[in-house]
Amino acid sequence: MPHSFTGSTRVLMADGTTKAIDRVRVGDEITNSVPGATGTQAHKVTAVMSRAGARWPFLRLACWLFTHRQLSLFCQPLSGARVLVMGTAFWNTDDCEGSPMDWRFDGILTAQIRRMDRAQRHQAVFFALRRLQAPLTDIPMPEEWGVDPTALAVLLRQGAAQLNGEPNDAFQQALDRFSEAPLFESEVDPQLPENFQLEAISGWMLASEALGEMSEAQTDALVVRTRELADYLDVYLRDTLTVVPGEEERERYLGNVAEPLRAYNAGYFATRNLEVEGRCHEGILTAADGPDLLASATGRELLDLCDNYSRELAAVLSAVPRD
Structure with a gap:
């Protein structure tokens, strides 16, 4: 490229x-x-x-x-x-410091994506973005960004409406309307929560560009993006010595996590995201519902997993002291 x-x-x-x-x-x-x-x-x-x-x-x-x-x-x-x-x-x-169990480079983590068809890859991208959704919907955006909540709601709804990897005019129109916000004409100096909001927004835009192709590389890049953000939060909390509610529960989760997740030696959010990602990809590959996955019992279960993770992510971001 x-x-x-x-x-x-x-x-x-x-x-x-x-x-x-x-x-x-x-x-x-x-x-x-x-x-x-x-x-x-x-x-x-x-x-x-x-x-x-x-x-x-x-x-x-x-x-x-x-x-x-x-x-x-x-x-x-x-x-x-x-x-x-x-x-x-x-x-x-x-x-880089890659190793056989480094999630940034480990080919094992992309093996499921290689087994997917285009529609399934689109579903994997959707679930990756769903895990970033609560920071968009549950944390107020800066007023100067001028983001219309209705336009955001329509964008998220249309982004979930047609998961077959093909171009989607309704989704593109929703994205165009959302992109009329002053945010896209401004320089921004984001705090930690706003960083996650910007990453989620740009993820939807990259997903829009990928429709019609939704290649393995495009899918992997968007899935890895969510992994990186999870690790970024873990590193931020560790390096800044920031303590937020739920610390004991997160430590207990890491103490009980099983292999192979334990081998990555990642923090709570990176590990939890990898767990949810793996369950999503397994569900996508084993489901017989095709593009209608979200309407099935399996799809609803995967949505709940992603939403629970996303809400926890947003809760911690909201609890981090601002500069």
Whole structure:
């Protein structure tokens, strides 16, 4: 996948010049290759977001393609370990600490995705995004973002309405309406809960781009995204020595967790997300309901699992002290 970054910290602008990524501002025009298109096309930066993760801090530029009117995400790592372009991950394994039981690289975790057809991969993506839903619905967004709650509700409803991997005009229309919020014309300085909200929103946008193809790589990238956010919260709580309600229950869960989850040596949210993810993928592969999975008893059980995890995630995010 070609990308517009020249060197480790510079972005190719539409006029042919380059600019350090931390100097890119809303309204700038950058250029990048677009999958399936010849040459490069211009993108207008509509938001600049930063995330200081424990292992991979990076800046994110949200850009509207002038020709396709789709939101694409460009991430430049400050550590040099990872580059995300058009929602696809490229890993520099020389900088990483992968091991046979590292969930970031373990092929065992993607084996189920490789067994899925397109509709099943769409369902896996939906459940991954469902596990991020409560931060969107249960935590108030900043007023200056101007997000219409009705538009958000329609987006989430349409995102669950047709899980067959095919393009969905109603979902795209809901996404277009949601994207009219001032958020998409602003620079933002998010707190921890807002980081999760932005990641969930961009996840839905990446899912929209994947419809019609929903490849193994696209599915894996979106599923891994939810894993990374779970680990990010664990690391944040650990490194900041933040104590939130439910600490004893979470420690008890980790003390009782069985193999193979124990072997990943992850924190509570990363481990719990992996457990729910595994049950979702198993249910998807064994269900006979096809695209109508959510209407079945199995689908409802998986929804409950994801929602319970998501509500716990939102509760902890809400309890974290703000700066």
